[in-house]
Amino acid sequence: xxxxxxxxxxxxxxxxxxxxxxxxxxxxxxxxxxxxxxxxxxxxxxxxxxxxxxxxxxxxxxxxxxxxxxxxxxxxxxxxxxxxxxxxxxxxxxxxxxxxxxxxxxxxxxxxxxxxxxxxxxxxxxxxxxxxxxxxxxxxxxxxxxxxxxxxxxxxxxxxxxxxxxxxxxxxxxxxxxxxxxxxxxxxxxxxxxxxxxxxxxxxxxxxxxxxxxxxxxxxxxxxxxxxxxxxxxxxxxxxxxxx
Amino acid sequence: xxxxxxxxxxxxxxxxxxxxxxxxxxxxxxxxxxxxxxxxxxxxxxxxxxxxxxxxxxxxxxxxxxxxxxxxxxxxxxxxxxxxxxxxxxxxxxxxxxxxxxxxxxxxxxxxxxxxxxxxxxxxxxxxxxxxxxxxxxxxxxxxxxxxxxxxxxxxxxxxxxxxxxxxxxxxxxxxxxxxxxxxxxxxxxxxxxxxxxxxxxxxxxxxxxxxxxxxxxxxxxxxxxxxxxxxxxxxxxxxxxxxxxxxxxxxxxxxxxxxxxxxxxxxxxxxxxxxxxxxxxxxxxxxxxxxxxxxxxxxxxxxxxxxxxxxxxxxxxxxxxxxxxxxxxxxxxxxxxxxxxxxxxxxxxxxxxxxxxxxxxxxxxxxxxxxxxxxxxxxxxxxxxxxxxxxxxxxxxxxxxxxxxxxxxxxxxxxxxxxxxxxxxxxxxx
Numbered sequence: 001x002x003x004x005x006x007x008x009x010x011x012x013x014x015x016x017x018x019x020x021x022x023x024x025x026x027x028x029x030x031x032x033x034x035x036x037x038x039x040x041x042x043x044x045x046x047x048x049x050x051x052x053x054x055x056x057x058x059x060x061x062x063x064x065x066x067x068x069x070x071x072x073x074x075x076x077x078x079x080x081x082x083x084x085x086x087x088x089x090x091x092x093x094x095x096x097x098x099x100x101x102x103x104x105x106x107x108x109x110x111x112x113x114x115x116x117x118x119x120x121x122x123x124x125x126x127x128x129x130x131x132x133x134x135x136x137x138x139x140x141x142x143x144x145x146x147x148x149x150x151x152x153x154x155x156x157x158x159x160x161x162x163x164x165x166x167x168x169x170x171x172x173x174x175x176x177x178x179x180x181x182x183x184x185x186x187x188x189x190x191x192x193x194x195x196x197x198x199x200x201x202x203x204x205x206x207x208x209x210x211x212x213x214x215x216x217x218x219x220x221x222x223x224x225x226x227x228x229x230x231x232x233x234x235x236x237x238x239x240x241x242x243x244x
Numbered sequence: 245x246x247x248x249x250x251x252x253x254x255x256x257x258x259x260x261x262x263x264x265x266x267x268x269x270x271x272x273x274x275x276x277x278x279x280x281x282x283x284x285x286x287x288x289x290x291x292x293x294x295x296x297x298x299x300x301x302x303x304x305x306x307x308x309x310x311x312x313x314x315x316x317x318x319x320x321x322x323x324x325x326x327x328x329x330x331x332x333x334x335x336x337x338x339x340x341x342x343x344x345x346x347x348x349x350x351x352x353x354x355x356x357x358x359x360x361x362x363x364x365x366x367x368x369x370x371x372x373x374x375x376x377x378x379x380x381x382x383x384x385x386x387x388x389x390x391x392x393x394x395x396x397x398x399x400x401x402x403x404x405x406x407x408x409x410x411x412x413x414x415x416x417x418x419x420x421x422x423x424x425x426x427x428x429x430x431x432x433x434x435x436x437x438x439x440x441x442x443x444x445x446x447x448x449x450x451x452x453x454x455x456x457x458x459x460x461x462x463x464x465x466x467x468x469x470x471x472x473x474x475x476x477x478x479x480x481x482x483x484x485x486x487x488x489x490x491x492x493x494x495x496x497x498x499x500x501x502x503x504x505x506x507x508x509x510x511x512x513x514x515x516x517x518x519x520x521x522x523x524x525x526x527x528x529x530x531x532x533x534x535x536x537x538x539x540x541x542x543x544x545x546x547x548x549x550x551x552x553x554x555x556x557x558x559x560x561x562x563x564x565x566x567x568x569x570x571x572x573x574x575x576x577x578x579x580x581x582x583x584x585x586x587x588x589x590x591x592x593x594x595x596x597x598x599x600x601x602x603x604x605x606x607x608x609x610x611x612x613x614x615x616x617x618x619x620x621x622x623x624x625x626x627x628x629x630x631x632x633x634x635x636x637x638x639x640x641x642x643x644x645x646x647x648x649x650x651x652x653x654x655x656x657x658x659x660x661x662x663x664x665x666x667x668x669x670x671x672x673x674x675x
Contacts, residue, residue, distance in 0.1 A: 042275045077674040078640045097404045099379035103491045151488045219270040228418030229367045234427040243277045
């Protein structure tokens, strides 16, 4: 009887660790299929109100490695020249009129609407989350993710992954108490060149903003390496010079 | 029949989402980079004042006019900005034109807020020459370490101000480990009768500098100014996120041999010299309901005491009585000059508290942001209270309705302001 219980427990532990390893590798694969580790990117954010009216923002973003990302607002005119920088858990916002970077938090939103700063300055999922569980019983992989630190905007994620493309189709963002904050829907596959084919549209809705939705459209994603000095407060006012 | 019904339903299900699905476009021309940029901002800002006719500053401003209890002021602003970038060089300008129509007549002032050239040979190094803002310091309402900036208005700290002409450089280096960034900013800052003439003593070439560290996730700046236009001064500031939704910051400035001129009630002038210390400690906190609290305490070591300020207001009252009795406004003229130099600066006393509470999009109304701000003078207990609402639903248009309630006893800073209440509507459009 003892042998049976021991064998069962060993099997369970091995199986659990196998899940964890597979899940972590799967998450890393999702990250690489979404973006190169270092890149430059153009995006448009659209906030849609229940009456259908829209507000649009255009952003240029650069990312390097696991923890460095910066974004520059190109439009509309009221936001042009604003830039945001994230170094790990540190985030800053530079507003030309204010003239200096100020610290912001991941839960704030510099654009209003359903997207917050963590969505706009998102790092690799595997950099911020551990895999708690992988469920393969359905048509898609379902990853249960838990934030590595309390600094991360959403404590838990549920990520549905297309089994053939290894790309997310839907992500639910939840609080520690499993309350749903928002859902991201990944749509419209597009070939961005350089071997990168991924969804070009992310739609977001939230039970906290009933009737409102936000959309992120990706226009150009290109693998590119940058010097570390670009991801500094001193460089924030000069981000436009990176655009060619 | 059933098959036909199912078929109709399937067609309906197939077609309806297709109709509901909206396609979004992203035209490549929207992200095409041009070497030049031109834009601007236009603003209309009518302000209504309810005057405090017994206040010293009302008497000082309107002693020879009958302007009544309520006053209107119509302000218009036009800012134009442009840039041109080629290779390692960028040229930038920003103009500002203010037009004011009030009881005092029409007034129009135009100037370049900024006009400078940048030479950037690498991502680590750049040099700027011309008129620009530096905006040193981490405080939201006040910046005691902003040694080479014009003071901002704590009641509207995000409004742009005019810069100074200087030659500066930035060198930045990143590292792995607890020290992530070091940045060095030396500034050469001339003051002559043509350049930066309002800054301080003329015909000096001043040197200022800032060293920035990002150390253990904390922003730290060490700052100094020396050269003769003002007494040598040095300071430091810091800012860090204590948690994901809680930021703390502070500034410390030391002014060795600071000289201060003040008057007693009879108008006799005194000068004292001492080592002044100013500092600020502040925090910004975001709740789960998206309410932001910004709180700061400011110690202004160069400011006036309660009695010194009371003497100044008393001097104005006496001067006003003399004017009514004799028609001689010499004392009031002198008080006005002292106001421009010293007493009239923003928050001229020693100890202040600042609290701003901003509620983002309450009741799920997007782009609607109400806020309330108060500045409390701890030395005399006077304060102002400013509720406001901002609406930014229409792209590039910002609408703000702001009120001001000014409370204080006679002889106090806010009690002697020219108004008891104010109401301001601001409509600004970016293009």
